[in-house]
Amino acid sequence: MRYLPNGIWMQKADSYTIQEIGVPSVVLMEHAAQKTIEVMERENIDFSDILIVCGSGNNGGDGFAIARLLQEKGVRVTVFFAGKESSMSEECRLQAQIVRNLGIPIVTVMPEKEYTVLVDALFGVGLNREITGAYCDVIEKMNRLKGRKIAVDIPSGIHSGNGQVMGIAFRADLTVTFQFEKLGMVLFPGKEYTGKTAVVDIGIHSSVFSETQEVAYTLERADLSRMLPKRKPNTHKGSYGKVLMITGSKGMAGAAYLSALAAYICGAGLVQIYTDETNRAILQQLLPEAIISCYMEYEEDGLKDALEWADVVCIGCGLGKSRTAEMLLMNTLKYVSVPCVIDADGLNLLACHKEMLRVVDTPVILTPHMKEMSGLLGCSIPEITEERFQKLQEFTSQYPVICVLKDARTVVAERTNPFFVNTAGNQAMAKAGSGDVLAGVITGLLAGKTPPYRSAVLGVYLHACGGDNAKEQLGSYSVLARDLITGIGQCMKEAEEEQE
Incomplete structure (x- = not known):
């Protein structure tokens, strides 16, 4: 650090x-x-x-x-x-x-x-x-x-x-x-x-820096072994959390797959994907390790049962902006009692219902890119670029959330902690699905009982280091989102070896 x-x-x-x-x-x-x-x-x-x-x-x-x-x-x-x-x-x-x-x-x-x-x-x-x-x-x-x-x-x-x-x-x-x-x-x-x-x-x-929360910080590779939670020998899948991924509308199985796989790679014990019925067959083939639960339209009892099962929830990756998607988000925020990550379409829907954030009695992590943050704040992207720290401070003071503002330099903000600024990563990560992977990484860390702010910071940094590993192997042009997951796995292996 x-x-x-x-x-x-x-x-x-x-x-x-x-x-x-x-x-x-x-x-x-x-x-x-x-x-x-x-x-x-x-x-x-x-x-x-x-x-x-x-x-x-x-x-x-x-x-x-x-x-x-x-x-x-x-x-x-x-x-x-x-x-x-x-x-x-x-x-x-x-x-x-x-x-x-x-x-x-x-x-x-x-x-x-x-x-x-x-x-x-x-x-x-x-x-x-x-x-x-x-x-x-x-x-x-x-x-x-x-x-x-x-x-x-x-x-x-x-x-x-x-x-x-x-x-x-x-x-x-x-x-x-x-x-x-x-x-x-x-x-x-x-x-x-x-x-x-x-x-x-x-x-x-x-x-003087250690006495204030106003000085930003970043991480280095050596910090991974210190921050990554150790896995004890006498454990089982339940020890590492049950993840509910409310992801993937019709035709968006890829977002559900990438986010769920990333959660597994980062240590989650069990992942259930709650998705549109049309995605069932492909997800069962792509990720047989996951439980696949499906809906054809909004079903409150089905959603409540899934939420009660989960230790951590991620919603939004490829979810779409239909009425069904909106109902899923609103009622997830209404009934959720475990840490919740909101990404992608979940953020676009949330922009019209921000008041829900004031009544959620559980840790919430938002992962917007600049355009999504623009919708949440009601201001232009250039304004955010020039005043990102002031805007984030105002937002997290108003709403009790952890905000991961994704950009070439991703910033993690939370009202009781200093700003984290990610300096790892590279241009090869500018590909579809990269954000889905990040949401899954943070969710997987949460499932392993890593505290929410720490999960956000460590998740952002791991994701970026995975991107650096992938670029080293494949160059700037040819990295796909799935390659980031491979790179993240390599980073975690190296960090685990340093813990021994």
Whole structure:
């Protein structure tokens, strides 16, 4: 597990380190400069001729310090100061004066020549306004130059909290970021401007993050063995839960199959698929391990019997938006007394009946993609993209649910826990059925008595790691949803072996 702070929380960590621990700001700046150069050396950067673009803040101070340390190594360095003298921070002013005293060239007009390396130290993580005017021109010229492009801490112009481009942004080949990868650097489009990322330790303390739920986090492969529940030797199928999948309208047997199979792969003891009668034969052939129960129209007694049988419920995958589907969803929410996952068409139907979420007395996990979330929130997709954390916080404050907002960077939100941001996975997963698999993964973990929030987080991460395994085997184009399930199984096997 690692933190993904935004600029505000990164500045709080800086302040804590400086004021409470007693590490002077200029010492952190020296560490930042030294570590940046070490990364450049590891990356075999051509040091023939370097231009460093510095702003007026501490990011600019980092840039001046880098220039001095490079000159000590005999590197030819030019500094372009694009900031304002009157706005310089104390540390930036100190570093700039040292550079002047050493005779390192400082220019205030962008040189026309080409350099082997261009270092961006213009704006840091505190940027919260759109870049216009002269600064916009500077970044535009920086992007046009050839040579290797390196960003100090974060590419200038990328919002550290949401990854949005603040008018214009520096396009880095490499970003050397201090202590923690910033939230805006893993979200899109920020990720596309960051290039390769190197996280370096400069001595900033993170203890302030552990005292708040406002700092997002992500997982790493090593976390799987710790989070995955162990299976005890003296158990039977009932020990790992009975899953009810209310999935698959006419012609949508595939969604029912994928979600049910994923639940089984993730450890569920017994799966019952409650589906349209037309899907019976194909599902019995595709997944003989499952119980197949069918309806031709809404039958309240049949639904209630199935709900009473279940330890966990998943509804919505391929369910359709017919009157029967609507009745199934509404009455599932009315009668369910065990954890419930709602996906796909279940979410589209729920958008007109959100008040039902206030009266459900059991954990509910919603798994919307951006369009489905747009329907639940009643706002546009661009609005969600720009303000996803605020929107999710408002939604989960209003409704007592766990929300898994699916995107290139899936976010898990719940009112009493910090945001989880998934950084695994890849473009090969953009295929029909991928969401059905995720719903099944989360449901299978719930069946094994993994707590709901943990099931959502672990499910999202397992699903993404399965996608990474599948891409490694098949490439970006040829991965199918069923391949994700195979990849997930491999991940779980590896995690189990690490537990031993």
